[in-house]
Amino acid sequence: MDVNETIEDIKFFLHHLSLPETAQVFIVARVADAMWEAANAGVFLSILPDNRQSTLPMVGQSSALRLFAGHTEEGALSLMGGSDASTLSSDPAWSILLPDCGDLLEESTSVALEELSQLVAPSSLTHLELHIAPRILLFDSVDWQAVLRSLHCVRIMVVGSRWAAEGLVRALYQHQDLLPVLELLELCLGELLAETHAGPLPVPNETIPRRRIEKVVIVQADQKEAPYMEGTIIGSMIEASAYKFRHSICSACHVAATRVLEPESSDESAGSMSPGIILC
Ligand SMILES: [Zn+2]
Secondary structure: EEEEHHHHHHHHHHHHHOOOOOOOEEEEEEOOOOOOOHHOOOOHHHOOOOOOHHHHHHHHHHHHHHHEEEOOOOEEEEEEEEEOOOOOOOOOOOOEOOOOHHHHHHHHHHHHHHHHHHEEEEEOOOOEEEOOOOOOOOOOOOOOOHHOOOOOOOEEEEEEOOOHHHHHHHHHHHHOOOOOOOOOEEEEEEHHHOOOOOOOOOOOOOOOOOOEEOOOEEEEEOOOOOOOOOHHHOOOOOEOOOOEEEEOOOOOOOOOOOOOOOOOOOOOOOOOOOOOOOOO
């Protein structure tokens, strides 16, 4: 089912539907000419009806979510969900797109992040992707602890770009009970090299150990060389037995990239190796 309406009109319409779990739902919510304000009305919660458990059961049962925020061809802000993480971007079970909220993107993204745990059953969600363009500055506007607190079954977490990744990693470091079963952290970065130091950076707080994460993958658009993770602020807060690097293009997180790779590229170059870094 496709719905394309002004954001204020969608909730009422969806309230009267009843769709089977197997239905695919694609919602486009336009904000032009609307009186909508994210801070007051919410973002996805202003679109999805309160009775969504019965009207749109596929939303709450999602095991994978992908949030995309940036001035991209795909639109300004979107959320996709489903049970198969590998098809989230190409064939999601459902999606909500706000194509024209670009002027309100910082506020909308902050609000949207804090709504995620209310949209899906925390016991269902195992895969979460947050791709937030570097120009969307979320320094103090996101309470990452609040975003992640109830998502206790997430095993795979993907976050970018740099400022969002740093905020999320700082929350994982300071509150080590967040995402307790996290196995894989993938950092979708476009500008990690800028603050790489020659030697390892000490932990920000010597009374708090680095957050141990089984596997950390760095996704970069620039494949000149692998960053020395231990010399970065993000690297000072986490500990992994090996950092893996993958080269790909994310149209939200890698907006500064000048190099265009083939789609689906996972080219892995040798580059210059630093101790403790494994290129694979
Ligand atoms: Zn990304």
